[in-house]
Amino acid sequence: MEARPPRRYRLADIVVDLDDGMLVKGVERLNxxxxxxGVLRLLIAGAPRLVTKEELLDGVWxxxxxxxxxxxxxxxxxxxxxxxxxxxxxxxxxxxxxxYRLIVPVEDMRPNPEPGAxxxxxPRPSSLDPPLAAPAVPARLxxxxxxxxxxxxxxxxxxxxxxxxxxxxRDGSPGGAxxxxxxxxxxAVLPFRALAPDPASDWLKTALPELLLTDLSAGDRLxxxxxxxxxxxxxxxxxTPTDDLPRxxxxxxxxxxxxxxxxxxxxxxxxxxxxxxxxxxVRVTDATTGEILVxxxxxxxxxxLLALVQRVGARLRAALGVGDLSEEEVASLxxxxxxxxxxxxxxxxxxxxxxxxxxxxxxxxxxxxxEADPASPIVHAALADAWDWSGYDGRAGEEQExxxxxxxKLGRAQQLRLEQALLERLGEWERAEExxxxxxxxxxxxxETGLSLVNVLSRAGKDRDAAATLAAxxxxxxxxxxxxxxDLAEAWMLDDAPARxxxxxxxxxxxxxxxxxxxxxxxxxxxxxMAYARLGEPVKAREAYEDVRRIRVAIGDRFxxxxxxxxxxxxxxxxxxxxxxxxxxxxxxxxxxxxxxVFGEAWASRHLASVLAEQDDPGAxxxxxxxxxxxxxxxxxxxxxxxxxxxxxxxxxxxxAVVEAxxxxxxxxxxxAGQKARSVEAVIEAVLAAxxxxxxxxxxxxxxxxxxxxxxAASDDPVERLDVGILCARTRAMSGRTAEALAAxxxxxxxxxxxxxxxxxxEARLARAEAVALDPAAxxxxxxxxxxxxxxxxxGFARIARRAAxxxxxxx
Numbered sequence: 150m151e152a153r154p155p156r157r158y159r160l161a162d163i164v165v166d167l168d169d170g171m172l173v174k175g176v177e178r179l180n181x182x183x184x185x186x187g188v189l190r191l192l193i194a195g196a197p198r199l200v201t202k203e204e205l206l207d208g209v210w211x212x213x214x215x216x217x218x219x220x221x222x223x224x225x226x227x228x229x230x231x232x233x234x235x236x237x238x239x240x241x242x243x244x245x246x247x248x249y250r251l252i253v254p255v256e257d258m259r260p261n262p263e264p265g266a267x268x269x270x271x272p273r274p275s276s277l278d279p280p281l282a283a284p285a286v287p288a289r290l291x292x293x294x295x296x297x298x299x300x301x302x303x304x305x306x307x308x309x310x311x312x313x314x315x316x317x318x319r320d321g322s323p324g325g326a327x328x329x330x331x332x333x334x335x336x337a338v339l340p341f342r343a344l345a346p347d348p349a350s351d352w353l354k355t356a357l358p359e360l361l362l363t364d365l366s367a368g369d370r371l372x373x374x375x376x377x378x379x380x381x382x383x384x385x386x387x388x389t390p391t392d393d394l395p396r397x398x399x400x401x402x403x404x405x406x407x408x409x410x411x412x413x414x415x416x417x418x419x420x421x422x423x424x425x426x427x428x429x430x431v432r433v434t435d436a437t438t439g440e441i442l443v444x445x446x447x448x449x450x451x452x453x454l455l456a457l458v459q460r461v462g463a464r465l466r467a468a469l470g471v472g473d474l475s476e477e478e479v480a481s482l483x484x485x486x487x488x489x490x491x492x493x494x495x496x497x498x499x500x501x502x503x504x505x506x507x508x509x510x511x512x513x514x515x516x517x518x519x520e521a522d523p524a525s526p527i528v529h530a531a532l533a534d535a536w537d538w539s540g541y542d543g544r545a546g547e548e549q550e551x552x553x554x555x556x557x558k559l560g561r562a563q564q565l566r567l568e569q570a571l572l573e574r575l576g577e578w579e580r581a582e583e584x585x586x587x588x589x590x591x592x593x594x595x596x597e598t599g600l601s602l603v604n605v606l607s608r609a610g611k612d613r614d615a616a617a618t619l620a621a622x623x624x625x626x627x628x629x630x631x632x633x634x635x636d637l638a639e640a641w642m643l644d645d646a647p648a649r650x651x652x653x654x655x656x657x658x659x660x661x662x663x664x665x666x667x668x669x670x671x672x673x674x675x676x677x678x679m680a681y682a683r684l685g686e687p688v689k690a691r692e693a694y695e696d697v698r699r700i701r702v703a704i705g706d707r708f709x710x711x712x713x714x715x716x717x718x719x720x721x722x723x724x725x726x727x728x729x730x731x732x733x734x735x736x737x738x739x740x741x742x743x744x745x746x747v748f749g750e751a752w753a754s755r756h757l758a759s760v761l762a763e764q765d766d767p768g769a770x771x772x773x774x775x776x777x778x779x780x781x782x783x784x785x786x787x788x789x790x791x792x793x794x795x796x797x798x799x800x801x802x803x804x805x806a807v808v809e810a811x812x813x814x815x816x817x818x819x820x821x822a823g824q825k826a827r828s829v830e831a832v833i834e835a836v837l838a839a840x841x842x843x844x845x846x847x848x849x850x851x852x853x854x855x856x857x858x859x860x861x862a863a864s865d866d867p868v869e870r871l872d873v874g875i876l877c878a879r880t881r882a883m884s885g886r887t888a889e890a891l892a893a894x895x896x897x898x899x900x901x902x903x904x905x906x907x908x909x910x911x912e913a914r915l916a917r918a919e920a921v922a923l924d925p926a927a928x929x930x931x932x933x934x935x936x937x938x939x940x941x942x943x944x945g946f947a948r949i950a951r952r953a954a955x956x957x958x959x960x961x
Contacts, residue, residue: 158193159256160240163231165189172230179230184209188223192241196255201248218578218610224249225611333372333594334469337379337408337436338362341429342390342415350418350425356497357416357429360455360486363527364462367482369562370471372595374406380504382406385667385704390415396439403436404628405664407596411436412465418451425451431461433468443468454490484558485527492522496531503535506708508745511535526555530567537574538708540748543785546574562591569601578609589618596622596629603638612642633660633669640676645865647683654680671700671709678716683867685904687724694720711740711749718756722763723868725907725944731760751780755793762800763908765947770800791820792829798836799876802843803948811840828869831860835876842883854880871897871909875916882920887927890920911941915949922956929958 156167164173170186172179181189187209192200205220224241227233233240242252338358343350359376366373382388382405388398390413402411414431428448434441445464449457459482466472474482487493495518502511515532522528533548549571556564565584572581585602592598599622606615615638622635636657643650654676661669678693694717701709718733734757741749758773774797781790794817802810814836821830838853854877864870874897882890894917901909914937921927934953941950 157258159258160193160231160251160253164258165193167193174232181230182226184219185223185226185230188220189227192249192251193255196251199244199248199250203248205248218608221579222610222612225614333370333592334410334471335372335374335406335408336362336365336410336412336469337374337402337406338365338376339379339388339402339411339413340383340390341413344415344417345419347418350416350427352494352497352501353416353418353427355501356454356493357458358412359497359500360458360493361412361462361465363485364458364482365465366563367462367485367560368471368474368478369560369591370466371469372592374408375597376500377504378597379406381668382666384504385669386665394434394439399434399436399439401665405666406436407627407629407632408436410434410442410469427451427454427457429457429461431465433465452490454493455486458486478560480558481560481563484556485560485563487518487525487528488522492518492525492528495521496525496528499531499535503531503538506538506706506744506746508535508539510745512539512745524555526552526559526567529555530570533570533574539745540751540780540784540786542574546571549574562588569605573605573608578605581605582609582611594625594629596625596632596634599625600634600638607638607642615642631660633657633664633666633673636660637669637672637676640673640680644683647680651677651680651684667700667704668706668709671697671704671706671713674700675713675716678720682720682723687720687905690720691717691724707740707744708746708749711737711744711746711753714740715749715753715756718753718760722756722760723906723908725911725946727760727763727945731757731764734760747780747784748786751777751784751789751793754780755796758796758800762803763946763948765951767800767804771797774800787820788824788826788829791817791824792826792832794820795829795832795836798833802836802839803952807840807843811837811844814840827860828864828866831857831873832876834860835873835880838880839876839883842880847884850880850884851886867900867904868906868909871901871906871913875909875912879916879919882916882923887920887924891917894920907944908946911937911944911946911949915941915953918953918956922958929956931958934958 158165158167162174166173167186167190170181170183172181188205191205191208194200195204202217202220206217209223210219224243225235228235228238228241231240235241235243238252240251240253242250244250338361340354341357343354355376358379362373362376362379365371382402386398386401386405388402394402394411394413399411402408411434412431413434414429416430417428418425420426426448427450428446430444430446432441432444443464447457447461447464463473466474487496495514499511499513499515499518502508502514512532512535515528515535518528519525519532529548529552533545533552536548537545549567552567553564553571556567559567565588569581569584569588572578572584582602582605585598585605589595589598589602599618603615603618603622606612606618619635619639622632623630633656636653640650640653640657643653654673658670658673658677661667661673674693674697678690678697681687681690681693694713697713698710698717701707701713714733714737718730718737721727721730721733734753738750738753738757741747741753754773754777758770758777761767761770761773774793777793778790778797781787781793794813798810798813798817801813814833818830818833818837821833834853834857838850838857841847841853842850857873857877861870861873874893878890878893878897881887881893894913898910898913898917901907901913914933918929918934918937921929934956938950938953941947941953
C-alpha cells in the first residue's frame with residue numbers, strides 16, 4: 150500500500166502537521182490535544198467559509214452531547230497557540246452566535262493535494278486521524294446523588310481588557326470622562342440602630358444603609374461594599390450596632406469587609422404633624438485606626454426620606470473628599486433610588502426577608518415595591534433575585550429583563566452589572582464574560598467584581614482563565630488578597646481533583662475560622678465533605694457535613710441547613726444508612742416548604758423517593774417522584790423533570806411493569822428535546838435498554854446500552870458511572886451476554902467497595918446474582934445469595950432482599 154504524503158498546511162508563518170498533531174513555528178514545535186486538533190482540522194477543511202458551531206460540535210464530539218463551552222475552550226487554546234487575539238484576529242474570526250472561520254490563507258504543502266475542500270483537505274476523518282471521541286466506558290447516574298452547588302462564587306480575569314472597558318464605561322458617561330483612578334477608598338455602610346424600638350419603623354434598619362450605599366456608589370468614586378456582603382458579615386460576626394465600636398470588632402469588620410471606612414449610626418422615628426419625623430445620626434470611622442472622622446445629624450419627615458438620604462450622602466462625600474456629583478450623576482442616582490417612600494419601604498422589607506431566607510415574604514414585599522415604583526430597575530433586579538432563590542429561573546429572567554430595559558438612566562457600570570446578571574441567567578456565558586472582564590478592568594481592586602468574573606469564566610468552561618484570575622486576586626493588597634473566598638472559588642472548580650480541592654477547602658476553613666467568617670467556614674466544610682466523598686472517605690465526609698449543619702444552625706441559615714441535610718442524606722444513603730438518610734431528606738423537605746424554596750423541595754422529594762424505593766415502598770416513592778415532577782414543571786426545568794421521570798420509570802420497571810416503564814422513559818426522552826443533559830439521557834437509554842431486553846428485543850437493547858455508555862463516557866462522577874453501568878450490565882445479562890455482564894459487575898463491586906458506596910455494592914451483588922440465575926450454563930452460589938439477603942435485610946434494603954429471595958432455588 151502506497152504511503153500517504155504527510156498532511157501539512159501553512160497558515161501565514163505557521164505550519165500545521167495534522168499527522169503529528171502539532172504546530173511548527175520556526176524551530177518551535179507545539180503539540181495539540183486531540184480535540185483541539187479536531188477543531189483546527191475542520192476549520193482548515195472549511196476555509197474560507199464559516200464553520201458553524203453545530204458542525205464543529207458534531208465533528209469533534211460525535212454521538213456526544215457537550216456544552217458549547219467545550220468548543221469555546223478549544224478555540225481559546227488554538228488562539229493561544231497561534232498567537233491570535235480574539236479582539237483583533239489574524240487567524241480565527243468569531244461570527245457571533247454562529248461559528249468560526251479561518252481568515253488567513255491556507256496553503257497545502259503536500260506534493261499532490263487531494264481534491265475537495267480548499268487546500269485539498271478532505272473534511273472527513275481518515276483512519277490515521279487522532280480519535281475525536283473518548284472511548285466508551287461503562288457509565289452511571291446515582292439514585293443517591295448530591296445536587297448542584299448552593300453557593301456560587303465569582304471571579305476575575307486579566308486587566309488587559311482595559312481598552313474595551315474604557316469604551317464600555319465611557320459610552321453614555323458625561324463628556325466621555327476617563328475611568329476613575331485605580332484605587333478607590335472602600336466604604337461599608339453598617340446596619341443602623343433604632344434609638345426607640347418601634348415595629349412601624351423597623352424597615353429603616355435596612356432602608357437607611359441600602360439607600361446610602363446606593364447614593365455613595367454614584368459616580369464610582371468610592372468602592373462601596375454591597376449591602377448583601379455587609380449583611381452576611383454582620384450576621385456571622387453577630388455584630389450589633391453600638392455607639393462605640395469595640396476595637397476588635399472594628400478590626401474584624403475591616404478584615405472581613407475589606408473596608409477602610411465604615412459608616413454607621415442611629416435613627417429615631419417619632420410621630421408628628423401628620424407624618425413621622427425621622428432623625429438620623431451618622432458616624433464615619435476609619436476602620437484601621439478607629440478614629441471617628443466625622444459625626445453629624447440630619448432630620449426630615451418620613452415622606453421626604455429620600456431627600457434626607459441624598460443630603461447625608463452629600464455630607465459623606467464631602468467628608469471623604471470625593472467631591473460633588475455632576476448633574477448627570479445626580480440624574481443617575483435618582484434613577485437608582487426608589488421613586489417614593491412606599492417603594493423604598495417595600496424594597497427594604499423584601500431585602501430583609503430575602504436575607505433571612507423567607508422567600509415567599511420577600512417576593513410579596515418586592516412585588517409590592519414594583520407596584521409602588523414600576524419603573525425602578527433596582528427593585529425589579531431584587532425581585533429577580535427573590536424568584537431565583539425560590540428556584541423560578543424563568544420568572545427571575547423576566548424580572549431581570551425588565552431591570553435591564555429600565556436601566557437606561559443608570560450609570561454605565563450599574564447598567565453593565567444588570568446586563569451581566571441577565572446574561573448569566575440566560576446562560577450566555579461568552580457575552581457575560583465580556584462584561585465581567587470590562588467591569589473587573591474598571592474595578593481591578595474590587596474582590597467582589599473579580600470573583601464574579603471567576604464564576605463566569607468557570608461556567609463558560611474556561612478554567613485556565615479562571616485560575617489565572619484567581620492568581621491575580623491573590624496579589625491584591627490588604628485583606629482582599631488573602632480572602633478565603635478566593636480559595637473557595639477555586640475549590641468549587643475542582644470536581645475532578647478531590648485532593649487539591651480538599652487542600653484548598655481546609656486552607657479556606659482555617660482562614661475563615663480565624664476571621665470569624667462562619668458562612669464561609671460552613672461553605673469550606675461543604676467542600677471538604679465533597680472532597681472526602683470523592684476520595685472514598687465517607688466517615689470524614691459525614692463529619693464535615695455534620696459540622697456544617699451545626700454552624701448553619703448557629704447562624705440561622707435555614708436555606709443552608711436544608712442544603713447540607715440533602716448532602717448528608719445522599720451520603721448516608723450511599724453508605725447504606727437508609728433510616729438516617731430518610732430523616733435527613735424529610736427534614737430538608739420540610740425546611741424547603743417553610744422558606745419557600747421550591748427547588749429545594751423538588752430535590753428533597755426526589756432523593757427521598759430513592760430511599761423509599763430501596764425500603765420497598767414503591768407507592769410512596771412514586772408519590773414523591775410525581776410531587777418532584779410537578780415542582781420541576783412549575784419551575785420550568787424540563788431537564789430535571791425528565792431526570793425525575795426516568796427515576797420513576799426505574800421504580801416501575803423494578804415492579805415488573807415493563808411496558809409502562811418503557812412509556813415513561815420515552816416520555817422523559819421527549820421532555821429532553823433541546824436540552825443538553827447527557828447524564829439524564831444516559832439513564833433514559835439504560836432504562837429503555839432494560840425494557841427492550843425484558844421484552845425479548847435483544848439487538849435493540851444492546852444498541853441502547855451502547856448509546857448509554859457513550860453518553861457517560863466522559864463522566865468523572867464515579868457514582869454516576871457505577872449506577873448506569875450496573876443497569877447496563879443487567880441488560881447485557883438479559884441479552885445473553887453473561888460473561889460481559891459479570892466482568893462489568895465485578896468491576897463495579899470492587900470500585901464501590903473502595904469508595905465506601907454500600908448501596909451501590911449491594912446493587913452490584915444483586916445484579917450479579919440475577920445474571921447468574923439467567924444463564925442456564927452458570928452455577929448459582931447459594932451462600933452468595935444468602936449473604937446478600939442477610940446484608941440487605943440488616944441494612945434495611947428491603948427491595949434488594951425481596952428480589953434476591955425471589956431468585957430460583959433455595960438460598961444457602
